[in-house]
Amino acid sequence: MSNFNVAKFGGTSVANFEAMSRCAAIIEANPNTKLVVSSACSGVTNLLVELANGVQDQHRRSEILSQLADIHNAILDQLESPTQAASEVYTILDTVTTLAEAASIQASTKLTDHLVACGELMSTHILTQLMKERGIPATRFDIREVLRTDDAFGKAEPELGTISQLASQSLAPLCQDYVVITQGFIGADAQGNTTTLGRGGSDYSAALIAEAVKASGLEIWTDVPGIYTTDPRIAPKASPIAEISFSEASEMANFGAKILHPSTLIPALRHDIPVFVGSSKEPEKGGTWIRHQVESSPLFRALALRCNQTMVTLRSENMFHAYGFLARVFEILAKHKISVDLITTSEISVSLTLDQTDTSGGAPQLPQAARAELEELCRVEVEHNLCLVALIGNNMSESKGYAKQVFGTLEDFNLRMICYGASPHNLCFLLHESVSKQAIQKLHTELFEK
Ligand code: ADP
Ligand code: ASP
Ligand code: MG
Numbered sequence: 001m002s003n004f005n006v007a008k009f010g011g012t013s014v015a016n017f018e019a020m021s022r023c024a025a026i027i028e029a030n031p032n033t034k035l036v037v038s039s040a041c042s043g044v045t046n047l048l049v050e051l052a053n054g055v056q057d058q059h060r061r062s063e064i065l066s067q068l069a070d071i072h073n074a075i076l077d078q079l080e081s082p083t084q085a086a087s088e089v090y091t092i093l094d095t096v097t098t099l100a101e102a103a104s105i106q107a108s109t110k111l112t113d114h115l116v117a118c119g120e121l122m123s124t125h126i127l128t129q130l131m132k133e134r135g136i137p138a139t140r141f142d143i144r145e146v147l148r149t150d151d152a153f154g155k156a157e158p159e160l161g162t163i164s165q166l167a168s169q170s171l172a173p174l175c176q177d178y179v180v181i182t183q184g185f186i187g188a189d190a191q192g193n194t195t196t197l198g199r200g201g202s203d204y205s206a207a208l209i210a211e212a213v214k215a216s217g218l219e220i221w222t223d224v225p226g227i228y229t230t231d232p233r234i235a236p237k238a239s240p241i242a243e244i245s246f247s248e249a250s251e252m253a254n255f256g257a258k259i260l261h262p263s264t265l266i267p268a269l270r271h272d273i274p275v276f277v278g279s280s281k282e283p284e285k286g287g288t289w290i291r292h293q294v295e296s297s298p299l300f301r302a303l304a305l306r307c308n309q310t311m312v313t314l315r316s317e318n319m320f321h322a323y324g325f326l327a328r329v330f331e332i333l334a335k336h337k338i339s340v341d342l343i344t345t346s347e348i349s350v351s352l353t354l355d356q357t358d359t360s361g362g363a364p365q366l367p368q369a370a371r372a373e374l375e376e377l378c379r380v381e382v383e384h385n386l387c388l389v390a391l392i393g394n395n396m397s398e399s400k401g402y403a404k405q406v407f408g409t410l411e412d413f414n415l416r417m418i419c420y421g422a423s424p425h426n427l428c429f430l431l432h433e434s435v436s437k438q439a440i441q442k443l444h445t446e447l448f449e450k
Contacts, residue, residue: 004034004175005217008184008206012223013280014123015042017078020130022280026221027179028136029283034175035213037143037184037206038127040119041071045185045199048119049361051100052112061100069093075126085129089122109153110193112360113186117194120183120202128181139178146171146212147187147205149195154358156187156195158208167212175213182209196359203261207275211267218273220260221280226288227252227259230303234437235444241288241302248301248392249275249290251425255390256306262356265290297394299402300447305440307433308356308363309386311417315349316378326350328377336370342388342428344417351417353388353430386416387436390428391443397424409446413439 007030009023027033040048047064055061072089076082099115124140131138146166149156174180184202187195197204203220210218227249228238244252246269253260259277268275268290278287319325329350333340339355354364363384374380391406403420406427416430431439 003032003216004213005030005032005219006035006037006206006210006213006215007033007219007221008037008202009039009127009280010202010220010222011039011042011045013221014038014040014127017075017130019280020075020127021134022283023127023221024131024134024136026280026283027131028134032217033219034179035171035209035215036127036179036181037202037209038120038124038181039184039202041075041123044068044071044119044123045116048096048116049112049359051096052103052107052115053360054103054105054107055100056104061104065093065097065100068096072122072126075130079126079129080133082129085125088125092118092122092125109358109360113153113156113196114194116196116359117183117186120185124181124183131179131181137178138181139174141171141174141180141182143182143184143205143209144186144188144192144194147208149187149189149197151189151191151193151195153193153195154360155198156189158187158197160208160211163208164212167209171209172213197263198261198356198358199361200258200261201359203264204267207264207267207273210273211271214271215273217276218268219276219278220264221278221283222259223279223281224259225279225282225285226277227257227290227302229301229448230440230444231257231259231305234305234440235303237449238444239448240285242286243289243291243294243296244301245294245297246290246292247425248394251390251392251423252302252304255304255392255426255428256388257302257304299395299399300391300393302392303440303443303447304390304392305387305436306356306390307387307436309384309388309430310354310364310366311351311383311386311430312354312366313349313351313381313383314374314378315381317348318378319348319350325377329374332370332373332377335373336367338366338370342417342419342430344419353386353417385433386430387433388428388430389436389439389443390426391447392426395424396427397421403427405446406443409442410439 128140148162184205275290418429
């Protein structure tokens, strides 16, 4: 195992010149940091997604394009020698203009990935120049040369063997002499088409890259000093967690704690790479260590919230004491490549939620063709505006009495699809979006503040 560290900086950490300078200071402070994975500047990916979804109104399109130019120009203006980085950024902005026009005529997932990748391609040009100006031997690397994925645009799957091979040929040797700055979120398929790993995917990129170069540590620098008992923006009394196990943190990420992309910890776990999460604004505050072995395993660890849930309920009297019904349902879902997240059943109905969508965002949709096939089998209802709340902890399936405390606290809320017992690490349920934050706040007060 090499002795170097991979550091990932999220969108707010590279939002402007001051923020990027704080990242540079963090990199300078640790001579083992040889590889830096950067997101797009804050707000840029959202603007690019809007363009990629097809903006017909030309006025709005130009407005977005000038917003994009302003964000990057504001940083370029503060560099000592911006010429080279500026020319690279302007070339990418020209590409964005052309692709946005194409998307306004006909959007596609392939086009979306090409377009949204431009955010990370621009931020890394600027960050590299800023680092060079501080005397850091920085070099920019296009991660598409290494991060090989399949061609599932918008939610591409990494090809681990190829990534590892390509990384040891071209990326790892560069790290001997340079601090390498590269892009999170993006990759390329075997044909060289740009792909993305899904929204928030830079965390996952950083972990994949850390795994490929056999790094000894992975740091995720964001805008909060670590992982908290719940999103501190929802519950202001949420408290930071000093140390958490891979399994607990994976559950949190999976159940929507935005602080980490759901897949982030898979590569880290595979290679037992300890992960640190901290704030690039306040690095002195420390953060959270995610490790294999941790000292405490409390019954309640954290609460996570994931909105934009789509619930599909399938009803049929033919289900009653019959066999094969669910098999047929899942056959249809599989045929349409629909991935299911939660599931609950009764005698004559089954409810399920659809897995999160890709880079283009929004609630997952049940495709019309799949719905039509399901309707040949049963009645189909689709509901939106739901959020999933997950209580994460340890030994939950073996502990007595706490369900009463949880459900007692939420007696005034209409809870749907309660899933409990399948994992020792969580209990989760759906409720309407309009009350979801309130439910988190009440539960947090009851379970974590007393
Ligand atoms: P980045 O751009 O650095 O990747 P994100 O916005 O993706 O940052 O993730 C950081 C945000 O995650 C925080 O600002 C916070 O609002 C949110 N968050 C959600 N759950 C948690 C949690 N349990 N602990 C800390 N932050 C959380
Ligand atoms: N820039 C991408 C996004 O906003 C990836 C990331 O920041 O992790 O989703
Ligand atoms: Mg993120």
